[in-house]
Amino acid sequence: MSDLAFTAPKKAFAPAAIRWRTMITIAWRMMFHNKLKMLGTLIGVVFAVVLSNQQAGTFMGLIKKNTMFVDYSGADLWIVSPSTLTLQATKPMGISALYTARATRGVAWAEPLLYAGAAIQLPAGGTEPIQFVGTSAPRFAGGPWNVVAGSRESLMRPNTMIFEDSERERLGGLNLGSVREVNGTKVQVGGITWGLLPFGPSFAFAEYELARRMLRVDQDQTHFVLLGLEPGADPEAVKKAIMSRAPELKVVGREEFRGMIISFLLRRSPIGITFGTSTVFALIVGFVIVSLSMFSAVVDNIREFGTLKAIGATNGDLAKIVVTQSITFALMGSLLGLAAITRIAAAIRSPKLAVQLPPQMLLGTTVVMILMCVAASSLAILRLRKVEPGMVFR
Amino acid sequence: MSASTKRVIDARGVIKEYGDGSTKFRALRGVDFHAHEGEFVILSGPSGSGKTTLVSILGCVLSATSGQVRVLDEMITSATEAELPKLRLAYIGFIFQGHNLIASMTAQENVALMLALRGWNHVDAQKEAARLLSLVELGDKVGSLPADLSGGQRQRVSIARCIAGNPPIVLADEPTASLDAQTGQLVTEVLHNLAKKRGHTVVTVTHDNRIYHFADRIVHIEDGVILDDKKETHP
Known part of the structure; x- marks a missing residue:
């Protein structure tokens, strides 16, 4: 050993940045040193992430199915019957709502929409339910969208309808040109959509007048009126203007209508509780696994922490x-x-089941995982507070 | 010995009690102990005599029940819980019987860790750690994990860590207990040199009478009382 003059150290206590860096290095070294334990903890987090996102994503997918019509319609405002709670017409409203809307300043266009359940006769006998949509040509606000075979304009031909691709087999092997009976009227398939499958029977589209006759809705009535606003028009002002002229009507914005549908779904069906419970369960299981793994890692390394x-x-x-x-x-x-x-x-994606994973949810998951893991480490931190440095001499 | 007269450790009337009520046990019964700069002191005594308790109190890892302990200019017995880690960093280097190296860190990182806690930046700490490992003749083992080192090598890493940042006091607890005779001798020589060549005050707890001849003083403790405190005469 070489001879070095002893100099008394200054009372050194590392500044926060150096202490953080040092502790981060130790933390990572300890983590990666015991790979089996690290794997166990990681599995806990991965399990929580996958299961919670699968549940939340499926829930979001179901919500999207229920609101897809409102999202796709392109309408800025909807005139609905005052008793409307969701996208199901409670009772028809007077067609005068359409003319009131068209006469309102700020409204670029207004179109009537019929939206009701119907039944299609199958070739082998029996019927299947469909979600019948009557949409006004040539604007076709309210669909159809994603037409993958035939054309939207085919609806302008007499007794022509457009059906959903993913339900073709269920509807008796539909193809372009197939003839079926819907609500007692023979119609021909003029087009096929893809992915327009709500939470229930698939959409089937007809031109408004045909739909009105098939659904037996009076000429002076309709289910909904869809409105597009002129650029720069204030939606609230338009809503007020329409409702002041027709107080018996209810006018809702797109987001408001989406909110109504989601709220209805959560209140009237168990899917919110079902998926919410599963998501919370996934987080609890992840929390427990991480908490126990980290506590166990601290106990395993207790002597090093004491040192x-x-x-x-x-x-x-x-x-x-x-x-x-x-x-x-x-x-x-x-x-x-x-x-x-x-x-x-991506692997299980289909019109019938689309797990929705919006970026906000993925980012939110990461934040929740950080909070969960930090909370899960509190047990380990409490244990460390009790570690006596004197243990190193025993 | 050539110890200066500067008193680095000065403990007076130290009492340490464990437990309470019927389980109360007095490990130290009014111990007076001192050590000077550059002095190599051996604390000897049978198991349970109180020597490790005394070293723990001197090392600021255990509080005395009563009495006074001064380390250089600091009265450590009046220090608060929060001040103790700072006092340890400022004054004390430890060498443990079981080496107590961080298993997941290399020899160099184990030594650099001590320097980082003492405020050294990363680059300087790494360089100094390598230099200190060379001092204990482990310059070729800087990247080795403790598991890849022999017992003697681990103890020398522990010594390098102990002196990293140059603490005035080195407290060693049975540093040769897990080593063979030859390695134990080598490690003791290193400790002796810390006192004689670098000026550290070295207090070593040991049962190993093969190394007594290195000591400036041998303090014998039994039943929590110092029975004998004698200067060794070296040829």
Whole structure:
């Protein structure tokens, strides 16, 4: 050993940045040193991410199915019957609503819409329900969209309808030109849509007049009126103007109508509770796995933590180690879990089941995972506070 | 010995009690202990005599029940819980019987960790750690994990970590207990040099009478009382 003059150290205590860096290094070294335990914790996070996103994504998919018509319609405002709670006409309203709307300043266009259940006769006998939509040519506000065979304009031909591709087999093997009987009227298939499958029977479109006759709606009545606004028009002002001239009507914006539909769905069906419970369950299971894994990792390394305390690390420093590990687990687990769920969602995607994974939800999941993992590490941090540095001498 | 007269450790009337009521046990019964700069002191005594308790109190990892302990200019017995880690960092280097290295970190990182806690930046800490490992003749083992080192090598890494940042006091707890005779001798020589060549005050707890001849003083403790405190005469 070389001879070095001893100099008394200054009372050194590392600044926060250096302490953080040091603790982060220790945290990662400890994590990656025990790969089996790291894998166990990661599985917990990945499980929570995949299951919670699968449940929430399926729920969002169902919501989208219920609101897709409002989203696709392109209408800025909807005139609905005052008793309307969701996209189901409670009772027809007077067609005068259409003319009131067309005469209102700020309205670029207004079209009537019929929306009701109907039945299609199958070739082999029996019937199947369809969601019948009567839409006004030539604007076709209210559909059809995503026409993959035939054309939308085919609806302008007499007794012609457009059906959904994913339900063709169920509807008796429909093809372009097939003839079927809907509500007692023979119609020909003039087009096929793809993906227009709501939470219930598939959409089937007819031109408004044909639909009105088939649904037996009086000429002076309609189910909904769809409005498009002129550029720069104030939706609230238009709503007020229409309702002041026809107080018996209710005018709602697109987002408002979506909100009504979602609210109706959550209140009147168990899907909110069902999917919500599953999502919370996934998070609880993930929380428990991460919490136990991190606690166990601390117990396994208790002597090392005691050594760190003995040589000058504080309780705060040890907490930094555990928090760093928990955030790292959350980020790694979220990355792996989100990669897995997006691939799963893509693999099982179909018009009947589309798991919706909007970017906000993916980002939200990562934030929730970080919070979950940090919360799960609190048990480990409490354990570390009780570690006595003197244990290193025993 | 050539120890200066500067008193680095000065403990007076130290009492340490564990438990309470019928389970109360007095591990130290009014111990007076001191050590000077550059002095190599061995604390000896049978198991349960109180020597490890005394070293723990001197090392600021355990609070005394009563009495006074001064380290350089600091009265550590009046320090708060929050101040103790700072005092350890400022004054104390530890060498443990079981080495107590961080298993997931290399030899260099284990030493650099001590420097980082003492406020060194990353680059300087890494360089200094490599230099200190060379001092204990482990310059070729900087990248090795503790599991890849022999017991003696691990203890030398532990010594390098202990002196990283140059603390005035080195407290060693049975540093040769898990080593063979030859390696134990080597490690003790290193500790002796810390005192004689670098000026550290080295207090070593040991049962190993093969290394007594290195000591400036041997303090014998039994039943929580110092029975003997004698200067060694070296040829």
